Amino acid sequence: MPLPLTLLNLLHETFPQGAVSTAEVERRAYAHDNSRHAQIPDAVVFPTTHDQVEALVRACREHRVPLTARGGGTSSTGASVPMAGGVVACFTRMNRILRIAPDDRLAVVEPGVTNEALQQALAPHGFFWAPDPGSAPWCAVGGNLACNASGPRAVKYGSTRDNVLGLAAVAGTGESFRAGTHTTKDSTGYDLTRLLIGSEGTLALITETTLKLTPRPAAVRSLRASYTDAGAAARAVARIMAQPVTPSALEFMDALALKLARDHQPEAGVPEADALLMIEVDGEPETLDVAAHAVARAARGDGLTDLVVATDAAQTAALWAARKALSLAQRAATQHKVNEDVVVPVSRLPELVNGVRRLAEKHAVPIVSFGHAGNGNLHVNFLPRDVDEIERAYAALPELFALVIALEGTLSGEHGIGVVKREFMPLALPAATLDLMRGIKAAFDPDGILNPGKLLP
Amino acid sequence: MPLPLTLLNLLHETFPQGAVSTAEVERRAYAHDNSRHAQIPDAVVFPTTHDQVEALVRACREHRVPLTARGGGTSSTGASVPMAGGVVACFTRMNRILRIAPDDRLAVVEPGVTNEALQQALAPHGFFWAPDPGSAPWCAVGGNLACNASGPRAVKYGSTRDNVLGLAAVAGTGESFRAGTHTTKDSTGYDLTRLLIGSEGTLALITETTLKLTPRPAAVRSLRASYTDAGAAARAVARIMAQPVTPSALEFMDALALKLARDHQPEAGVPEADALLMIEVDGEPETLDVAAHAVARAARGDGLTDLVVATDAAQTAALWAARKALSLAQRAATQHKVNEDVVVPVSRLPELVNGVRRLAEKHAVPIVSFGHAGNGNLHVNFLPRDVDEIERAYAALPELFALVIALEGTLSGEHGIGVVKREFMPLALPAATLDLMRGIKAAFDPDGILNPGKLLP
Incomplete structure (x- = not known):
């Protein structure tokens, strides 16, 4: 009109x-x-x-x-x-x-x-x-x-x-x-x-x-820890978050994420692990040894296969190359990526990672999981390659959100709701909570002119 | 009824x-x-x-x-x-x-x-x-x-x-x-x-x-810095907050606060300074030297007369004795304390401290300033000792709030509004902001039954 x-x-x-x-x-x-x-x-x-x-x-x-x-x-x-x-x-x-x-x-x-x-x-x-x-x-x-x-x-x-x-x-x-x-x-x-x-x-x-x-911070130091499986890596995340030195980054990559990065950029030196944690600590230069030691101690445990600490800028860049390669690798894998950024409590990460693997098998669609493990915030990206897989990916979405809610998590950690997750809001929030949100909306925007069709179902 | x-x-x-x-x-x-x-x-x-x-x-x-x-x-x-x-x-x-x-x-x-x-x-x-x-x-x-x-x-x-x-x-x-x-x-x-x-x-x-x-944190360390005047201490606060090591406490006491503490508890070893900063850093034990050094470097500058670093628990307790003595000292000074917890940007602390001193002189009522300087959050406590001073204290209050607002600050940092600061809300917040708050109130509590007479004027 x-x-x-x-x-x-x-x-x-x-x-x-x-x-x-x-x-x-x-x-x-x-x-x-x-x-x-x-x-x-x-x-x-x-x-x-x-x-x-x-x-x-x-x-x-x-x-x-x-x-x-x-x-x-x-x-x-x-x-x-x-x-x-x-x-x-x-x-x-x-x-x-x-x-x-x-x-x-x-x-x-x-x-x-x-x-x-x-x-x-x-x-x-x-x-x-x-x-x-x-x-x-x-x-x-x-x-x-x-x-x-x-x-x-x-x-x-x-x-x-x-x-x-x-x-x-x-x-x-x-x-x-x-x-x-x-x-x-x-x-x-x-x-x-x-x-x-x-x-x-x-x-x-x-x-x-x-x-x-x-x-x-005056200085940063990066560590890379490889694990036999995602569960072992997720348990290491929980151990790292339960000790006093909070890392300035604590990123996770699952087996498929690593494979995609490896295949896409063989020269990046992506390790042959089934799960990876990228850890960064920051602070005054004199304190980094202590901080790196503390997170390394917490990263060790059942399933750890390799732990590398970068000692200079070149090594740091090499450690992060796998994470950087992943974005391009996903784009190369499909034009139809459906990306989510669900969150669960850190202790529930093993269940999330296992649940996502079961979803990928059940719906026969590739799913890659990676991201901000220290916040329990994983990018669970569906990578369908054809029309059938696209259909199956969208069919799997409600199950992903139901899993996340069952694990005491929520729909979005950092992307928001917009149009694409709006219909799933009632999964995450009780009707009374949504009603209060609608009351606030009415107080700020009584005629509903601002960005209609977003966030609130 | x-x-x-x-x-x-x-x-x-x-x-x-x-x-x-x-x-x-x-x-x-x-x-x-x-x-x-x-x-x-x-x-x-x-x-x-x-x-x-x-x-x-x-x-x-x-x-x-x-x-x-x-x-x-x-x-x-x-x-x-x-x-x-x-x-x-x-x-x-x-x-x-x-x-x-x-x-x-x-x-x-x-x-x-x-x-x-x-x-x-x-x-x-x-x-x-x-x-x-x-x-x-x-x-x-x-x-x-x-x-x-x-x-x-x-x-x-x-x-x-x-x-x-x-x-x-x-x-x-x-x-x-x-x-x-x-x-x-x-x-x-x-x-x-x-x-x-x-x-x-x-x-x-x-x-x-x-x-x-x-x-x-595994360990903490305390420092005490004395200054010739409140302005010098306030400028040190700004320097401390502009460098990377954030203290875990950064408390200020003005001359009257120190005098009250000294008079009330002569054995507490409260220094004869006109302004004091109590600084605490925390972290892994091996990092405290570096952290203490960083804040001490920032604490130094024009007007610093003394800087003491506690090296054991007894010295730490001694350093904090002045701050601890102050609460009791205020109670001993008057039964009619009017306590405020105004906030200004850290860089405006010198103007706040000077403005409060002028208010105390103009209205002839004792005012003590102390508190959480690292957040720009000072407890500005009026200590009237008789009916006339009580009257003058309440007369000075609107001028204190006007000063704080002029310095881009606000009415309360941690105590809230309740009854006592409710009438001053229009000083701090535009009418449109208060109207939106009333709209939210109406959405949550349409009949106004919850804690009527508080917060919103």
């Missing part, structure tokens, strides 16, 4: 030439994200100021037109696909770093700055922002907030939700508001900041955020 | 003998918390099961009777005083530790367990729960959640909000729900867990919570 003329006129008044487009060729570019979903919006705008965003939300509300916020478009859940059409607000041009304050361990940024550009700006100050998704070069900080993104470092430094102090936003009502503080402690009313983190643009559009910074 | 008879009957049906009381002598005991406010409830009940709590909320809602949750009653803001009468639900008997899972770094507890009892149960497993309020022996974990409590360790390990994974609760609607997970990562819908933390019992009654545990 075409946009009402008064709304179109207002968009052209609010946004300068080149910052609003209704041409189909441009709208098509904003129909997609990194999921399999697509829907062409009726208009795309590129805000650069808070006031533009406020005017935009008010106009969309007045005309009951759907409004979907978009950062780098790297979501794998369809979170930034405008499923109901309407307007896409693309924040990539609202990308200034407004302030870096090392004494206060904070940075104030606009939502469109990429994660990587932010990290580069922070590095000279001796700081980093903890969330480190694989899409860092392209994903926007605003999108990191929207999905509660993270990556390998979360095991020590937390997810986005643990690393944001405050924000400015425009609710679906059209009202501008601020939440949170510029301080690391705050007991002043309800926590609207963390409520917005992970809300996938369904409650408000974030126009500025104050991020909690972490000092860069 | 007396309770409706049908409600009274239901209370007696729901709670066994001894777990419900309408006798005035018992009701009087639950009129107070650690603030200056008091109001006698019409009944007190002592739930021990989730089902009792659900029945209680439903009955109170049906009869539109106020319901106030209470833990140890240690709030200094009036948060657990039943300002509108009605029923107090005292959770002290619902105090079981249901599960301790070291591999998963979590514990599941009922809300009435005291912070200290929990820590004692965790210690043999090599873990602790990060929030460490001064009231730990008496305060309940449920109250810690309600107020987003913390203490000195928050500078490294975070507040309650950073250390809770999930919870079960009964909303003001009477609906039971679960929020969060048993995992350290979760991007599955809106974050109701953190929304409830700091909500002071105005949205729901928490009946169970899953806590994130932290491994106990």
Whole structure:
């Protein structure tokens, strides 16, 4: 349905030439994200100021037109696909770093700055922002907030939700508001900041955020532990997490992940193990021997076949080559990857890994498991190669989620819900919890204009 | 107003003998918390099961009777005083530790367990729960959640909000729900867990919570740095927080705090400085030299007059004696202490300390400043000794809060809002933010029965 003329006129008044487009060729570019979903919006705008965003939300509300916020478009859940059409607000041009304050361990940024550009700006100050998704070069900080993104470092430094102090936003009502503080402690009313983190643009559009910074460790050291089977590796993860030295990364690769990496990049030196842990510790240089010794001690146990500690940059790069090769290897294996990022308590990892193997056998579809084992957060990726396998992969999905819930886990650790996991929300959350979420949605966005069709079933 | 008879009957049906009381002598005991406010409830009940709590909320809602949750009653803001009468639900008997899972770094507890009892149960497993309020022996974990409590360790390990994974609760609607997970990562819908933390019992009654545990460091070391003036100490705090070794405590005492401690306990060896920093680092024993060296280097600078590093337990106790003496010294100085826990960004601490000194002079009332400097969270305590000074202290309060807001800080770091800071909320938060909070309140508690008169103005 075409946009009402008064709304179109207002968009052209609010946004300068080149910052609003209704041409189909441009709208098509904003129909997609990194999921399999697509829907062409009726208009795309590129805000650069808070006031533009406020005017935009008010106009969309007045005309009951759907409004979907978009950062780098790297979501794998369809979170930034405008499923109901309407307007896409693309924040990539609202990308200034407004302030870096090392004494206060904070940075104030606009939502469109990429994660990587932010990290580069922070590095000279001796700081980093903890969330480190694989899409860092392209994903926007605003999108990191929207999905509660993270990556390998979360095991020590937390997810986005643990690393944001405050924000400015425009609710679906059209009202501008601020939440949170510029301080690391705050007991002043309800926590609207963390409520917005992970809300996938369904409650408000974030126009500025104050991020909690972490000092860069002076040094890191990597270890690689190989095991006879996934269960042995998973039990080692639990032992590592039960001792005081928290690794700065604790990544797992299963047998198929290792085979794919090995076949795709034979020169990468991927070991012939059935399960691998990549472990990193960080800190002051003088403390790394102690830290590496502590995690190595915990990594040892039944099923360990090899333990290598990198002693220089070249060895470190060699150890991580297997993990790096895996992404390309998966892409080479199939164009139809269905990627999930389920989470279970660390102690339940052996059951998850075994359950996934049984699913792969039962449904006769390759499944690779790897990822952030220290958080119990595994990427369980189905790699179907033809139409039949694609069908069987989707048939297996509900069983995967049921398994995860039975293990006291949940649907998503860092990708979010979007379109693709929305129908499974009632598996993870009781009806009363979903009802309260709908009540919050109604308070922030009474007319349901913000990113309709996402997150809440 | 007396309770409706049908409600009274239901209370007696729901709670066994001894777990419900309408006798005035018992009701009087639950009129107070650690603030200056008091109001006698019409009944007190002592739930021990989730089902009792659900029945209680439903009955109170049906009869539109106020319901106030209470833990140890240690709030200094009036948060657990039943300002509108009605029923107090005292959770002290619902105090079981249901599960301790070291591999998963979590514990599941009922809300009435005291912070200290929990820590004692965790210690043999090599873990602790990060929030460490001064009231730990008496305060309940449920109250810690309600107020987003913390203490000195928050500078490294975070507040309650950073250390809770999930919870079960009964909303003001009477609906039971679960929020969060048993995992350290979760991007599955809106974050109701953190929304409830700091909500002071105005949205729901928490009946169970899953806590994130932290491994106990193997060793700690304390340092004490004395400065010529508060500004020099505050600048040292900023330097310490801008380098990579995060202390596990970074506490400040101003000149009056030191004088009070010295006068009250001359044998405690409190130094003759005008400002003091108490610094603690923790970690593996072999790493403490490096950590202590790093913070000591940052602590040095203009105005440092003395820097002492404790090398054994006796010296550590001696260093902390000044801080310990202060609580008793304040109580000896006056019965009319007005205690605040304002927060500013660390870089603004010098302005806060100077501003507080000007307030003390202008209003001619003693004010002592001390506390969690690493978070910018100072306890600014007015110590009026007579009626005139009490009046002047309360006259100075709005100026203190205005100063804090001007410095980009906020009203409360760890005590919460309750009754005593409620009228100042519009200073800290824009009207639109408060409106959204009211919308959330309406979604959780449409009839406004839960802890009326608190938090939201």
